[in-house]
Amino acid sequence: MMKITFPDGAVREYQPGTTALDIAKSISEGLAKKVLAASVNGAVWDATRAINSDSTLKLLTWNEAEGKSTFWHSSAHLMAEAVESIFPGVKFWVGPATQNPPGFYYDMDLGDRKITEEELVALEKKMNELAKQNNPYIRKEISKTEAVKYFFDKGDEYKLDLLHNLDDGNITFYTQGGFTDLCRGPHIPQTGLIKAIKLTNIAGAYWKGDEKNKQLTRIYGITFPNQKELDEYLQLLEEAKKRDHRKLGKELGIYTMDDDVGQGLIMWLPNGTIVIEELEKLAKETEKAAGYKRVVTPHIAKESMYITSGHLPYYADSMYPPMEMDGEKYYLKSMNCPHHHKIFAAEPKSYRDLPYRIAEYGTVYRYEQSGELFGLMRVRCLHMNDAHIYCTREQFAAEFRAVNEMYQKYFKIFGIEKYIMRLSLHSPDKLGKKYVNEPELWKETEAMVRDVLIESNIPFVEVQDEAAFYGPKIDVQIFSVIGREFTLATNQVDFSQGRSFKLQYTSKDNIAETPLIIHRAPLGTHERFIGFLLEHYAGKLPVWLAPLQVKILPISDKFIDYAQNVLESLKKADIRAEIDDRPEKIGKKIRDTELARVPYMLVIGEKEISENKVSIRRQGKGDLGAKEVSIFINEILEEIKTRASE
Template identity: 55%
Template sequence: MVAKMRERYEDSKLYRIRHSTAHVMAQAVMELFPGAKIAIGPAIEDGFYYDFDLPRTLTPEDLEQIQKRMVEIIKGKHPFVRRVVSAEEARQIFKDQPYKLELIEGLERGEVDEDGNPVEEKPEISIYQHDSFVDLCRGPHVENTAEINPKAIKLLHVSGAYWRGDEHNPMLQRIYGTAWNDPKELEEYLWRLEEAKKRDHRKLGRELDIFTFDEEVGPGLALWTPRGGAIIEEIEKLAKEVEFKHRYVRVRTPHLAKEDLFVHSGHLPYYAESMYPPMELEGVRYYVKPMNCPMHHKIFASRPRSYRDLPLRLAEYGTCYRYEKSGELFGLMRVRSLQMNDAHIYCSEAQFEQEFTDVIKMYLEYFELFGIQEYYMRFSTHHPRGLGKKYVNNPELWKKTEDMVRQAMQKNGIPYIEIADEAAFYGPKIDVQVRSAIGREFTLATNQVDFAQPARFELTFTNEAGQPETPLCLHRAPLSTHERLIGFLLEHYAGAFPVWLSPEQVRIIPITDSQNEYAVNLQNRLYDLGVRVEADLTPDRMNAKIRKAQLMKVPYMLVVGEKEMNAGAVALRKRDGSQQVMPVEEFIALITDRIRTRSAEL
């Protein structure tokens, strides 16, 4: 199996269309709001945005007027003309634009690009002009506005955004829009957006009482309700069973450690911005941990190791804390407290291929169980220009380990795509990208090769020749974090989890109070079998009780009346609407089988 190089989105025609449409939108806004201050306007996944400092808050009617003017500009067939300028000339062009002037300062110092993103190499300063609009930009763009289909663009909404993502900076107005090749693509995208509203994990999580956030606790710190806790318990149970089968051993590590540990690992000072600030006690600084690996390395180093001990697979559902910027927090997908399905595999070079491949196969086991079909393996490699800066400066080991990953993937017939300059700082990695039912793509699992940290921690084992040897380390997280996985699964299943994973598996609904005792006895029997069951003994009518259970997406509703009670039976009503009357024993056999086998079927 040969790797297929995937076209980067940034190199695609659609990216150029969206980037160019962002400029057209900015021109329309500037014409409708003279004196407006412009910030940045990049193309993003599925669309584009532009940030503005405007004299008043935009309305839906404003968006209509802006889009109307955009169509007129597009029809003018204006070419996009690029020109490289000096910092001084750029300052003169944007003398009335304070946000652009700040970016020009950063460009001149070689610190950021024109969107304010940190850069490794000093970029040249360039501008693009179409019609009367000039922007600080490196491109790329289409040749002229005629390449933008005016029937395939739409402005979506406006939101607030702090300048450069810093809550201490001014709040700007961000206009989001989308652009496609043709009207059919736009129509399909707008349909996905509507579907996304129904499946958004934040909405479902609130409606199904899975998790909550509270400002007094803190942003990005999820609180799991009993129903969410039940899902977590099932996922942990699954992971522990699978990992036990694959000969992992479980460890536990503390939530914080001394500053010295993170200096030793190399995470300080380079990772400090993503860490919570230190706390000091008796002259010693401590950090809450942003990752588990340094502590797992310490466990490996806690006693002498032999080749007979390898591979050593240390697994932990460890809670980590990362200070994500406020503007980047997003439901369960981007949080500040995360429980990782983490493990570190220490192995020799000879064992690497088998271990690396087994991790990938474990991913596929999980994906089959959850019915995840839209995914791809992304092989991220380094770039020589980043050695000593973005990546560990060891070109020989980079080449060696990247070749090892390619060989393992190809030998085992695992399709993948290769993306340069996206590796971890300590080695190449495979990220598993999934696409949710609403079209949202993100990394769900990772398998990373680390040739740097074991040497940094002086980890060794005695090989068969009796000599000390440094192991390789694989960082892997096939089930991501509880937060991200459950957020994904909420959207994947639209909240209708399979029976084994449902927070509530059975709702018993007596028709009248006369069946309450029968319902409670049945509830206790199922509970003793490990079934998550509730009996609705409220005075509501039967149809209202059924409706409540349906809204909570309970897989099985057991309606019991006089006839069922006398026959020792239940009227089973499944979530999909199908119904049948069956003896209690038959239902018990059904549900225990569905739970035991983790079946996707009702």
């Protein structure tokens, strides 16, 4: 008999060869109907795969992220089966589950054929037909030789390319109905679990994300275990379209891009630059109060520094290629930490200087694949709210806790009510490859981070194999008001680079010690955070962030002089304001200002002049009545000072 340990610590015995689905049935038939996959000793498996030795087991349903991911990846295979039935001879590249947007996609080579919107509807119908057949997903282990022959006979260069990098003994095929694919899995038990299907988009995607390669067709979709959830999601999707930061960014004059400048390189327009300056002001005030000192570093550095840091070769694929001058190689800066380490090392330090906190809105350059670029969310030039804290081990818990408290302060300011911290851990079998080969230090620092999170009552989940190469990290996941998930920032612990750069401080005992390093970026990058804010607020930024805070609307030209006096008073108070002096009716001026999402409108007519007042309208709230200009100025200044969210 083998022992199965459940998440609550309970242990049950089963015959070797029992599947997770069998175990679920032994608990209850109702539970078994909900099981999509299983976590066996921390790895996600098919629920129908035999377990042959003592193991830890967690049954995964739709309520778990791994359950949804398995469901959507299985749906990608179902879509591929439907595509193959309608477009014989199609060749497939990869079809993963996705988090943002949620669902799945499959990249495919259709030859000279194109999929139309009408055919997308036909594919949906076919997927529903196939799902109802309730075919099982069958896993088969296969040798590399057999796999190569299978795809060679099909003339499938894409799967042959995938096989090239796989080791013999780690290859599996999955079959459902009439479709077979190279896949490591896992998959749900059968297609009948997929009850509601929507194919959402057709796009082009370069093979391997490289624009030098052939462009494939990418079909996006999403599925649910019931129609009600799909209907709710589609309603949310419609709202999300209205809030798309790319649409709002154009409408509000926030940013632009140009092919002559380059893909993924953002140019901030005057309105966007105001938002940036206000965010920087917030960060600088917060960091000054927390004891940070500001620094500025160059945008390039020599190759030798990135070899010392370990970013070469760990990070080389994400860096721009080097420039050669005078026999030296220089790289565009892809991260700020090596420069900050050099600043720490520039002057001798003692324990009295620690914790040593330095901050910079540093510009970094990362060569994201063109197929992954997306508005402000995935770019190649980033302006990062970066900082590094150099501290002793005794200081670590307090410093790490303070960083998390800074995150929570920002959440309150921006009205972020739902968030979760992802504690990203290393993978022991990748030490020396993906991660620094220090097993004991990994265990120690991961425990230190975990303890701080538990003591601070901060919600978090643990994720394997997503740490930085030099230490564990926290990825901060935030949710907009409509529930869309964003990765805001990161908070990393570094036990490696201090030694690599020979960073030292003199301890109380006059001994040279290496500091622990905390990498943190609570507001992430301007690019991603402003993209989030545009969607979170639907473009209706709070007054303190709004590029234009007040629009003055004279009813006719004879009130322009009074409007000009009001404008001067607002400008003296450092309030961003303009006059709409167009020869339009007041109704149109109000509608246009609402559409421009300006927080306040001051309407001026005969009555306002006679009473020496202005009539105030608030974005989304309508008429607030008439007030003296000085009173309005005091009220809006208080709203700006407190950074009120609405």
